[in-house]
Amino acid sequence: MTIFLLGIIYLAFISLGLPDSLLGVAWPAMQSDYGAPLETAGFLFMMIAGCTIISSLISGKILKRFGTGHVTFVSCLMTAIALLGFYFAPSLVWLMVCTIPLGLGAGSVDSGLNDYVAKHYKAHHMSWLHCFWGVGATFGPIIMAQFIAEQNSWRNGYFAISGIQFALVVILFFTLPLWNRRGKNSHIPLNEEPEDSKDVFSNENDHHVKPLQIKGVKLSLISFLFYCGVEATMGLWGSSFLVNVKELSVAVAAQWVSFYYAGITIGRFITGFITFKMSNRTLIRMGQIIALFGAILLFLPLPSIFSLIAFIIVGLGLAPIFPCMLHETPTRFGKRHSQTIMGYQMAIAYTGSTFMPPILGFIASHSTIGIFPFCMVVFVAAMLMSSENLNRLLKKKILLKKKDTSSIVS
Template identity: 85%
Template sequence: MTTFLLVIIYLAFISLGLPDSLLGVAWPTMQSDYGAPLETAGLLFMTIAGGTIISSLASGRILKRFGTGNVTFVSCLMTAGALLGFHFAPSVIWLVVCAIPLGLGAGAVDSGLNDYVATHYKAHHMSWLHCFWGVGATFGPIIMAQFISGQNSWRDGYFAISGIQFALVVILFFTLPLWNRVTTSNNTLNEEPEATKGTSFNEDAKDIKPLQIKGVKLALISFLFYCGVESTVGLWGSSYLVNVKDIPVAVAAQWVSFYYAGITVGRFITGFITFKISNSTLIRVGQIIALSGAILLILPFPSSLSLVGFIMIGLGLAPIFPCMLHETPTRFGKKHSQKIMGYQMAIAYTGSTFMPPILGLIASHSTIGIFPFCIVVFVAAMLLSSEKLNNLLKKKGLLNRKDASSTAF
């Protein structure tokens, strides 16, 4: 049962990644059909992101009341319905309306599944989980491109992705009883692991709030800068290569795709490495590799080495996000992990939503040449906050307790 449920969770994360990059691929055709301004895509993106942030912040309370299985089912139903709404939307206003449940559904299922895997499974499954998100994010644009190039119909592309989501909704509906059965069948799931009993930050205090737990704010800062780096490199990397390194547009796009491939492949490999190396070590090594790759972009080397820099950044970022998520119950206790996970996801989405536009605004008044310097600053800030948190955990005796929060598989 545990293995079968894990397969369902992997499928859910593929479906979570499918819609994430659809708008960017479809918008040139959508803009022409609606006669909308270019910046309308930014409005839609912000609406989706806003819904995601709100649902992530509320996810702790919702998950505690309704359970991960029910929340995942309803969230995927909302996402599928929203994508179907994009297919039928007669105007931009309806696109904005549909963007709201799309964001709300994505945030809730993301937080819920991350917390469930962090609490119930070992670290390698968290890395592979986010690798499967990369699979979905990769195939979404491919599916959309097939419909746009073949029939010039972005609506059919959204309809196809919606159909995949509805298929998952049906699977989730018939497997709802499995979630509670798997949880209760493991006798240790309802107990705090021995490695973390009595050692987390005042988690048993009756009146303490998650944000009052020592170290939580440092963890949130790490998530903010991580997603700021990941999304900023993806958004502005090509522009930097074209305008500063004089790389042809098509080649620059390919090089940025290698950056995403580095993240996806790196997470797959990380899943095996976690059997031997602790999450905290993988986070530190990943940050150092990403920082080295960003510095490589600054140094006056031949332009061809910029590809190496982008791949290094991608490979460095690969283990950081899933390992930080998996550490949440160990760092702060299972009692507060759902709420803290929601806060972390909300801050992560905040970083990916606002930090790339801020860099773009600064670059528009100066030069895109500031791109690698900003990446270095972002990674350095993430590394600094992460190391401060490690020192705090070390004092509390929680550092390097490998997979202490995992009780299954």
């Protein structure tokens, strides 16, 4: 039953990823149907992400009261209804209404499932959990592209994804008893940490310091801000860039964006194995360098095929960054404050995905979507710089701690 429930959780994360990539790839066709300006997609995306932030902030109380299973079931039901609403929406006003349950459902199920897996399953499942989000985010554009290419209908694409969500809702309804049973019978330690993940940066005096006053926390928040800014902006505006600048068809652009999410998915699956041999810090650095190389490749005036390669490289580079940064939190700042700082990081992450894509869309609507690759280079470079500054700060901290320890011993 344990393995079966884990499979259900992975399916739920697939459903979480399916709608995340739909708006960006469908927007060129939706924009034409509604006669809306380019930046409207950014505002719709911002409404979804804003509702996700609200849902995430209140998810703790809701999860404690109703349990992860029931919250996941209701959240997926809300998502399915919202996607069906996109299919029927006669105007932009109705699209805006549908973004509310879509965002609220996504936030609760994201927080609930991450917390549940962290408590009841071994640590490497976290990378694979986010890998299955990538499976959904990859197949979403593929399904949408198929309907746009064959039937010239983005609405039918939303209808199909909604049907998949409703199927998962049925599965979740009949497996609700397993969640409580798993919670009562769980004997797996909360975190089986490898030796290099021990809390080496904590200080006995840290409990007198507010979490935001701990050295390095603000640099970590900047890294999360730009990571989610890159991931969300690539997904939302990548298709519009390929259509308007590289002059690809909407269907082909949607397929190419799906390769970007495929890069994230495959990368996270591989990362789950590499974490046994390589530290989180090394994986974060390597991922950021690879993503920067992909963004630079996208920026260069090369033939269209290089844009496809660039999308894949950026996806592969982003793959290990988010799960590894989350896992590094107690190592970086100590277990005493890790839960609070984790909440800050998630809030800033959602802020990045909420505001950075619309800002780019607003600027692009008053200039050109051709600024997209330049912004990607800047965002990834900012993430890398803040992360490396944090590493240097923590390195100094551990050297000082070792020096103090040796002086006490002597």
